[in-house]
Amino acid sequence: MDKPDTIAVEVVYALADKQKLLRLSVPRGTSMREAAERSGIAGFFPELDLATAPMGIFGKAVARPEERLLEDGERVEIYRPLIADPKEARKQRAAKVARDKDGEAG
Template sequence: MDKQMIAVEVVYALADKQKLLRLAVPQGTSVREAALRSGMDGYFPGLDLATSPLGIFGKAVPKPDERTLVEGERVEIYRPLIADPKEVRKQRAAKAAQNKAGESGEAVT
């Protein structure tokens, strides 16, 4: 007996290019398997679908090889972070404090 097919989407984006693909996959397909079936690496050379972090609707999936998809879900392929967001916020806050202290003539500690 054939497995029932479900419709899912797989998306990936760079700063200047994005791609959304709609797929019909067998029920029971894992998040990782859907990413691999999408062929997204053909549109984005260098993209490693076997190891890329994945998510569903903006939430990271810790075990994408184990999590199975349901009808209508969107698999998101994440890029590696260039900088740690917490560190960037910390640097931005320090710079703002320095600029504010410079305007008021106070010493920054």
């Protein structure tokens, strides 16, 4: 059982083909970014830059993870950077569908 001055948290990161969830106890007052660093998760993902990686808690992005203090039982999610702007990607998919339809009509 955790002592009152520590809390239990989880840190998670996932790629398309590899995921890691780590449970750890941290001192009360630990920030999200500190917990991610303490977890050692970067050792499993050499390309992961914890100093700049976007983060959230239970699916909700947090703007300043270095300032957000964790509560007992929370899960820190480390997000991958977006490869493409979602709006632009949608436009490109719609344009491709339109081109494909034009090709079938001819």
